[in-house]
Each structure stands twice: as C-alpha cells, then as structure tokens.
Amino acid sequence: MKDLFSIEGKIALVTGSTGALGMAFTKGLAQQGATVILNGRNKKKLDGKVVELQNDGFKAFAYVFDVTNGALVNKAVQDIEREIGPIDILVNNAGIQVRAPLDEFKDEDWQNIIAVNLTGAYIVAKAVVQSMIKRRSGKIINIGSVQNELGRPNIAPYAASKGGLKMLTKGMAVDWAKYNIQVNGIGPGYFKTEMTKALYENPEFDAWLRGRTPSNRWGNPDELIGALIFLASDASSYVNGHMIYVDGGLLASV
C-alpha cells in the first residue's frame, strides 16, 4: 500500500505556489518525497517560500513566470526540464478572483480571470505534456472549486472559469489518457487564504458558510493533501477526468 501512493523521487511543478493552498500542495508533495518546483510572478515572495522549504530539508526550486504568457511558460518548462529534470506531476493551481455583480463587471477583470484560471492551465499543461507524452507517463491535477458546479452572487466570471476548467480537465484526460497520463482535478470548498480574506473577515459570510457546509467549518489546507497524493500517485492510474471535491460536504447539500 505504501508504494501504491508513493511519489518518492518524482518532480512536481505547482503553479501559484506562494498562496496558502499552493504552499500546502507544494509542502504536501515534498513531505512525500517529491522534488518541488514553486511558481508565481513575485520573485521575492517565491524565494522566501523556497528557503522555508529548503530549511525544512526539502528539495525545492523556484521559477518565476506568468501562467498566461505562453513564451515565458515554454521557456520555464524547458529550463526546469534541463536544470532539474522531467516534470512528473503538474498542479495547475494559479488562480485569481474578482467579485462584483455581473452587470457591473469590468471587461478587463473578466479577461484576466479567464486568462489565469482557464487559459493558464491550458498553456502550462500543453507545455508540460510534451515530455510526458514522450515518456508515456504523467499526472496533471487542475485545481477547480465548488464553483465548478455552483453559482454564488458576484462571482459569475470565476464560476465560468472554474466550470470551464472542469471540462478542460475532461478534455485533457480524453486526449492524453492513451499516453498513460492521468488528468484529474480537486475542487476545494472554502479555505482561509488571501483569496477568501474578504469572506472570512465578514462575520455574516462566515456564519452563512458554516451553516451552508455540513462539516460546519472552513477547511484546513492540509485536508487537501490526501486527494492530491492519490491523484499524483499510481493509486489513481485508471482515474481519468474526474474532480474530487474536498468541501466538507458542501456540494452534497442544498
């Protein structure tokens, strides 16, 4: 059983790894023996996180790039594969949120949300999958949301991007399963991070969320790691195109 879930010695790239969920994913992978590649747009923030992981004894490296910039992504993936080794596990985690009623939404914000949350996952996966196809092996894990399935006031563009990511996950799985590449996703419920600060600092929202979630609480980022290791390891070798919701039961209830 230990080997079934082993990712020892694998190389994993986590996009957007300076945020709380990205950092939890990165640390979770490193704790199971993977070499981890951190990413974000802010070099200073990234370097700080890498030092944190290295001080804990993990093999960690940082590559700065914007997931929406195809040329930068292609160069970074080539650099990573030359300098560290072939990427075995990709976690498409970079994401942004802007909240406003749809009728007042700024077009620029719509474009940015779709560019990072949906197009970014396509760009990075397309770059990384090239060597996975050659090696007939790979794991791609797209970080969706309960908003893959549910709307909520003021976040229609985010929900559209995550719903699109769910279908992109299926599309990637369908095209790449024949190369022994498993593409799946994780749909987190609500976790306290920079992205949700405005929500958890609002007592009304906090009370609503607890009432709406059968577990009656916010998630702890470490609670996402079990699903991550399952999807990153041989344990999921015949699992293709699915989203695992780690949401305290939120999607199970109205």
Ligand SMILES: NC(=O)c1ccc[n+]([C@@H]2O[C@H](COP(=O)([O-])OP(=O)(O)OC[C@H]3O[C@@H](n4cnc5c(N)ncnc54)[C@H](OP(=O)(O)O)[C@@H]3O)[C@@H](O)[C@H]2O)c1
């Ligand atoms: N928090 C939750 O409750 C929750 C629930 C469901 C799903 N999610 C999803 O989980 C993922 C992580 O969320 P989080 O809460 O940890 O968010 P966060 O704290 O806001 O972190 C977002 C990360 O993405 C990076 N990023 C943003 N735009 C980028 C770009 N264009 N290129 C590269 N990196 C970029 C940020 O770094 P830089 O700004 O330095 O680039 C940061 O590392 C997102 O996809 C989010 O939609 C979160």
